[in-house]
Amino acid sequence: MIHIEQILKRAQETEPLVQCITNFVTVNDCANIILAAGGTPSMSHVKEEAAEAVQKAGALVCNMGAIEDAEAMILAGKEANRLGIPVILDPVAAGGTSLRRETAKKLLEEVHFSVIRGNASEIRSLTGEKVTGKGVDAAAPDIITEDNVSVAVCGMRQLAEQTKSVIVVSGITDLISDGKRTVLVRNGCTTMSKITGSGCMVTSLIGVYCGACPEYPLEAAVTGMTVMGIAGEAAEKRRITNGTGNATFRNDLIDAVFNFTEKQLTEEMKVEIYGR
Amino acid sequence: MIHIEQILKRAQETEPLVQCITNFVTVNDCANIILAAGGTPSMSHVKEEAAEAVQKAGALVCNMGAIEDAEAMILAGKEANRLGIPVILDPVAAGGTSLRRETAKKLLEEVHFSVIRGNASEIRSLTGEKVTGKGVDAAAPDIITEDNVSVAVCGMRQLAEQTKSVIVVSGITDLISDGKRTVLVRNGCTTMSKITGSGCMVTSLIGVYCGACPEYPLEAAVTGMTVMGIAGEAAEKRRITNGTGNATFRNDLIDAVFNFTEKQLTEEMKVEIYGR
Amino acid sequence: MIHIEQILKRAQETEPLVQCITNFVTVNDCANIILAAGGTPSMSHVKEEAAEAVQKAGALVCNMGAIEDAEAMILAGKEANRLGIPVILDPVAAGGTSLRRETAKKLLEEVHFSVIRGNASEIRSLTGEKVTGKGVDAAAPDIITEDNVSVAVCGMRQLAEQTKSVIVVSGITDLISDGKRTVLVRNGCTTMSKITGSGCMVTSLIGVYCGACPEYPLEAAVTGMTVMGIAGEAAEKRRITNGTGNATFRNDLIDAVFNFTEKQLTEEMKVEIYGR
Numbered sequence: 136m137i138h139i140e141q142i143l144k145r146a147q148e149t150e151p152l153v154q155c156i157t158n159f160v161t162v163n164d165c166a167n168i169i170l171a172a173g174g175t176p177s178m179s180h181v182k183e184e185a186a187e188a189v190q191k192a193g194a195l196v197c198n199m200g201a202i203e204d205a206e207a208m209i210l211a212g213k214e215a216n217r218l219g220i221p222v223i224l225d226p227v228a229a230g231g232t233s234l235r236r237e238t239a240k241k242l243l244e245e246v247h248f249s250v251i252r253g254n255a256s257e258i259r260s261l262t263g264e265k266v267t268g269k270g271v272d273a274a275a276p277d278i279i280t281e282d283n284v285s286v287a288v289c290g291m292r293q294l295a296e297q298t299k300s301v302i303v304v305s306g307i308t309d310l311i312s313d314g315k316r317t318v319l320v321r322n323g324c325t326t327m328s329k330i331t332g333s334g335c336m337v338t339s340l341i342g343v344y345c346g347a348c349p350e351y352p353l354e355a356a357v358t359g360m361t362v363m364g365i366a367g368e369a370a371e372k373r374r375i376t377n378g379t380g381n382a383t384f385r386n387d388l389i390d391a392v393f394n395f396t397e398k399q400l401t402e403e404m405k406v407e408i409y410g411r
Numbered sequence: 412m413i414h415i416e417q418i419l420k421r422a423q424e425t426e427p428l429v430q431c432i433t434n435f436v437t438v439n440d441c442a443n444i445i446l447a448a449g450g451t452p453s454m455s456h457v458k459e460e461a462a463e464a465v466q467k468a469g470a471l472v473c474n475m476g477a478i479e480d481a482e483a484m485i486l487a488g489k490e491a492n493r494l495g496i497p498v499i500l501d502p503v504a505a506g507g508t509s510l511r512r513e514t515a516k517k518l519l520e521e522v523h524f525s526v527i528r529g530n531a532s533e534i535r536s537l538t539g540e541k542v543t544g545k546g547v548d549a550a551a552p553d554i555i556t557e558d559n560v561s562v563a564v565c566g567m568r569q570l571a572e573q574t575k576s577v578i579v580v581s582g583i584t585d586l587i588s589d590g591k592r593t594v595l596v597r598n599g600c601t602t603m604s605k606i607t608g609s610g611c612m613v614t615s616l617i618g619v620y621c622g623a624c625p626e627y628p629l630e631a632a633v634t635g636m637t638v639m640g641i642a643g644e645a646a647e648k649r650r651i652t653n654g655t656g657n658a659t660f661r662n663d664l665i666d667a668v669f670n671f672t673e674k675q676l677t678e679e680m681k682v683e684i685y686g687r
Numbered sequence: 688m689i690h691i692e693q694i695l696k697r698a699q700e701t702e703p704l705v706q707c708i709t710n711f712v713t714v715n716d717c718a719n720i721i722l723a724a725g726g727t728p729s730m731s732h733v734k735e736e737a738a739e740a741v742q743k744a745g746a747l748v749c750n751m752g753a754i755e756d757a758e759a760m761i762l763a764g765k766e767a768n769r770l771g772i773p774v775i776l777d778p779v780a781a782g783g784t785s786l787r788r789e790t791a792k793k794l795l796e797e798v799h800f801s802v803i804r805g806n807a808s809e810i811r812s813l814t815g816e817k818v819t820g821k822g823v824d825a826a827a828p829d830i831i832t833e834d835n836v837s838v839a840v841c842g843m844r845q846l847a848e849q850t851k852s853v854i855v856v857s858g859i860t861d862l863i864s865d866g867k868r869t870v871l872v873r874n875g876c877t878t879m880s881k882i883t884g885s886g887c888m889v890t891s892l893i894g895v896y897c898g899a900c901p902e903y904p905l906e907a908a909v910t911g912m913t914v915m916g917i918a919g920e921a922a923e924k925r926r927i928t929n930g931t932g933n934a935t936f937r938n939d940l941i942d943a944v945f946n947f948t949e950k951q952l953t954e955e956m957k958v959e960i961y962g963r
Contacts (some may be wrong), residue, residue: 184754
C-alpha cells in the first residue's frame with residue numbers, strides 16, 4: 136500500500152495532465168482545483184478530438200453533467216482503456232431522467248472506469264435500483280449515516296466487483312471500496328453542499344491523484360476525498376472567521392488545496408479502514 | 412398580500428428545486444446564488460431531458476443568453492405550464508439580433524411566463540419596438556429615471572396585461588408590475604453593472620422565490636429584486652472597505668445573499684407601491 | 688506612437704464593446720476582466736447571429752478554446768474584416784490535435800487578425816512547425832529565456848509579416864512584434880500559470896484596448912500584456928500577504944485591473960523596445 140503523503144508528493148512532482156470531459160456549470164472550478172493540486176487541466180470536450188487529446192493525458196475524467204458529450208466520453212474512454220490511462224466517472228444526477236439512466240448504463244458497458252464517484256443516490260442508481268435524487272443532491276433515504284453504513288458498504292462492494300472499479304460514495308462520511316478493501320473518510324463540512332461543484336471538484340482531484348499513481352486507484356481515491364475534506368474544513372474556518380458565505384468558501388476551498396501541506400494531512404485526516 | 416419576510420423564510424424551509432436553462436457565461440454564479448438563497452439548482456440544458464427534468468422542479472428559469480437552447484426552453488416551459496410550475500424568462504439581449512427578436516417572440520407565443528425580468532431595452536424590445544442595446548446593457552435612451560418612470564410604468568403595464576406575466580424592469584430603480592399593482596425597488600448599487608451576470612443572478616433569485624411561493628409571482632419578484640439590491644449594497648461596502656474590485660464584489664454579493672437576515676431586510680429595504 | 692496611458696484612458700472613456708467567441712472554461716473571467724478594464728463584454732458564440740452581433744462591436748476576440756465554434760469565428764471574423772473592426776486570435780492549444788492544427792490554419796486563411804496572442808508552443812505551431820504542448824501550456828523546449836529570445840523574435844517577425852498581424856508570445860518575458868518593431872514586457876508572476884484562463888483573459892484585455900484604439904494594434908497589445916502583468920504582480924502581493932491560493936489570486940488579478948491606475952503603470956511597467 137502507498138501512503139497518501141507519497142501520492143500528494145508524486146502529484147506535485149509529475150504534474151499529471153488530467154483530461155476532463157465535464158459540464159459547463161463547474162468546469163472553471165474543476166480546472167482551478169486541478170491546478171491547485173499540482174495537475175495540468177485540459178478541458179476539451181468535443182468528440183472530434185476526444186480520443187487524440189487523451190493520448191497525452193495521465194488520467195481522464197468523465198463528468199456526466201456534460202450529458203451532451205457522452206459520445207466524446209466513450210471515444211476518449213475507449214482510447215484511455217487501450218492505453219492503460221485511468222478513467223474516472225462522475226455519474227452526475229445518474230438516476231434523474233431516463234436519458235441519464237441510459238447514458239450511465241452505456242458508459243459502464245463501453246468503458247472501464249478505475250474509479251466511480253457519486254453521491255449515495257447516484258451510486259445506487261448505477262446498480263439499476265430506482266432512486267429519487269433532488270437535482271444533483273442525494274435523496275434523503277439514500278443518505279448514509281452510522282446506522283445504515285453496513286448496508287451501503289455491502290451494496291457498493293457488489294458494484295465494485297461488477298464494474299471492477301473503485302466505488303466512492305461521498306457524503307458526510309465518504310466510503311471508498313474496491314470490493315475487498317473499504318475505507319471511510321470522515322473529513323469535510325456541510326457548507327460543501329452549499330456550493331455548486333463540490334462533487335465535480337473532488338472527482339477532478341481523484342483524477343489528479345490517479346494520474347500521479349495510476350497503479351493505486353483505491354489510494355488515489357482516498358487521497359482525493361481526504362484532501363477535499365480537509366480543504367473544506369480549512370475553508371469553513373475562514374468562512375466563520377471572516378463572516379463570508381458560499382461564494383468565498385468555494386475560493387477558500389480551492390486555495391486550501393493550493394496551500395495543502397503534509398503536516399495538515401497528518402494532523403487532520405480522519406481515515407479508517409472499514410471492519411477493523 | 413404576503414410579506415417578503417415570509418417568502419424568504421419559505422424559501423429556506425422548502426429549498427425549492429430551480430431548473431435553469433441558462434447561458435455558459437454566468438451559469439456557475441446562478442447556481443451558487445440559488446444555493447445561497449436556500450434553493451436547489453439544476454442546470455440541465457439539453458432538450459432531450461428538458462421536459463422530464465422540470466417535473467420535479469419548483470420553478471423553471473429560461474435565460475435567453477442560452478440562445479442555442481430555445482427548443483429546450485419551449486419543451487420544459489410547456490411541461491411546466493401543464494403542471495402549474497412557474498416559469499421565469501430572462502430575455503437577455505432580446506432586441507440585439509434578429510435571431511433574438513424571433514426567439515423572444517416564439518418563447519412568448521409558446522410558453523406562459525409568470526415573471527419576465529430584463530433591463531429597460533430588453534423589456535421594451537418585447538413590445539415589438541425597435542431598440543438599440545449595447546451588448547447586454549440597456550441603451551442610454553431606455554434607462555429609467557425619475558423623469559420618465561411614468562412612461563415606463565405605462566408600457567410595462569400593457570406588456571403585463573398582454574402576456575399575463577409579472578414584468579420586471581431592472582435598473583437604478585427597479586419596476587415590478589402585474590398590470591394592476593406596480594412596485595418600485597430602490598436598492599442596489601452601480602458596481603452591479605460592472606460584473607457579468609447581475610441580471611442572470613437576480614432572475615435566478617426570482618426563480619427561488621417563485622418556487623417557494625408560486626401563488627405570489629409579484630411578491631416573489633419584489634423579493635428577488637430587494638434581496639439582490641440589499642446584497643449589492645452590502646457587497647459595495649465590503650469593496651470600498653477592502654479596496655477590492657469587481658471579481659471579489661461578485662463573491663461578496665453571493666455571500667451577502669447567503670448571510671441575508673430578516674433584520675437586514677426590515678432595516679434596508681426601499682420598496683414602495685407606485686402611485687400611492 | 689501612442690502612449691499606454693492614453694490607451695488606458697480611451698478604453699475607460701469609450702467602453703468598447705468586445706465581442707468574444709470563447710470557451711466555456713474561462714468565459715466568465717473573460718467577461719469580468721473586460722468589464723474591469725472599462726469594456727463591455729458580449730459573449731454570444733452561436734453562428735446564427737455571429738456576423739450580425741459583431742456589427743456593433745469595437746473588437747472581436749476569437750478564442751480557439753471554443754474549437755466547436757470555429758464556424759462562428761469565421762463568419763464574425765469576415766464581417767469584422769469587412770467593417771474594419773479589429774479581430775484578435777487566441778490559438779488555444781493550436782498544435783495539440785489535428786483538429787486544432789486544421790482549424791488554426793483555416794482561421795488564418797479566412798480571417799485577417801490584427802493581433803494573435805498565444806504561448807510559445809501555440810505561436811510556433813502556427814508557423815507549421817510540429818510542436819508538443821502539454822494541454823494548454825507551452826512545452827519546455829519552447830519556453831523563451833534570455834538565451835533564446837533572439838531566435839524567438841526572428842520566428843515571430845516572420846509570422847507577423849506573413850499574417851500581417853501583431854504577434855504576441857506570452858511567457859515569463861512577453862514578446863510583441865508587428866514584424867518591424869518588437870517590444871518586450873517583463874511584468875507578471877509565475878502564479879499566473881497556476882490559474883486557468885490567464886491567457887484567455889489577457890487576450891480579452893487586448894480586445895478592449897484594440898477596441899479603444901483600433902489604429903494601434905501593436906500598442907494595444909503591449910497595453911494588454913503590461914496591464915495584465917502588473918495586475919498579476921499586485922495579486923501576487925495580496926496572495927502572499929493574505930495566505931490565499933490560486934482561486935483568490937484569480938479574483939485579485941481581475942480586481943487589480945478594475946483598480947488599475949496610471950500611477951501604477953508609470954511606476955511598475957517593465958517595457959522595453961527590443962534591439963535598442
